[in-house]
Amino acid sequence: DTAVSQTPKYLVTQMGNDKSIKCEQNLGHDTMYWYKQDSKKFLKIMFSYNNKELIINETVPNRFSPKSPDKAHLNLHINSLELGDSAVYFCASSPNSREADTQYFGPGTRLTVL
Amino acid sequence: AQTVTQSQPEMSVQEAETVTLSCTYDTSESDYYLFWYKQPPSRQMILVIRQEAYKQQNATENRFSVNFQKAAKSFSLKISDSQLGDAAMYFCAFHNAGGTSYGKLTFGQGTILTVHP
Known part of the structure; x- marks a missing residue:
């Protein structure tokens, strides 16, 4: 069984559209994250949720809105997509946010904005 | 703010040989x-090895080991075989x-x- 899953794996869309990426973990972890990997492969954290509460918001444009309906799910909604949003988006989870637990990553979603 | 620097954009090694990847970091914290x-090309992120800063002993996982130099803020990865x-x-x-x-x-x-094979 996949520990951290993301849908879709690939997303191609036009500038200005709104899209969502979904993430689910079946590890029973309390904390989930969204990372962005740009075209140069640089990985940067965007958001972190602990037990459905937002705990990290790394100066991401407010076109990006994460939502955690329960601690096993963390979705990312992006409004008014721009060319610069093209990237691979990774979801990850860890047992909790208080300690440096190992983070388990999903397979990534490659978003292409045309 | 912490920064992490990997100064080698690319490295290559022959099969069965040993290679070392470099990493330096900058922090004012003592515990990390x-x-x-x-x-891999599949783009899945996979944990290779982890090191707690309070541990003096270098972490090893099968063919993977680290050389952790806390004073120098250096954390290199050695891949054997x-x-x-x-x-x-x-x-x-x-x-x-x-x-x-x-x-x-x-x-x-x-x-x-x-x-390289």
């Missing part, structure tokens, strides 16, 4: 954790142990490792 993650399946991009990452870090990982730029 360091990680190496591997990203390299295999074709080791070909990937390798990321060094830092996590502050403080309670306000909330799990935030800071990554280096990555090193692409090529393994």
Whole structure:
């Protein structure tokens, strides 16, 4: 069984559209994250949720809105997509946010904005 | 703010040989954790090895070991008996142990490792 899953794996869309990426973990972890990997492969954290509460918001444009309906799910909604949003988006989870637990990553979603 | 630097954009190694990937970091914290993650062409991020800063002993996982030099803020990864399946991009990452870090990982730029048969 996949520990951290993301849908879709690939997303191609036009500038200005709104899209969502979904993430689910079946590890029973309390904390989930969204990372962005740009075209140069640089990985940067965007958001972190602990037990459905937002705990990290790394100066991401407010076109990006994460939502955690329960601690096993963390979705990312992006409004008014721009060319610069093209990237691979990774979801990850860890047992909790208080300690440096190992983070388990999903397979990534490659978003292409045309 | 913490920074992580991987000064080798690309490295290559012959199969069965040993290769070392470099990582340096900058922090004013004394308690933290360091990680190496591997990203093969499938793009899945896979944990290779982890080191707690309070431990003097270098971490090892089978063919993977680290050389952790806390004073020099250096954390290199040694891959012994390299295999074709080791070909990937390798990321060094830092996590502050403080309670306000909330799990935030800071990554280096990555090193692409090529393994030649």
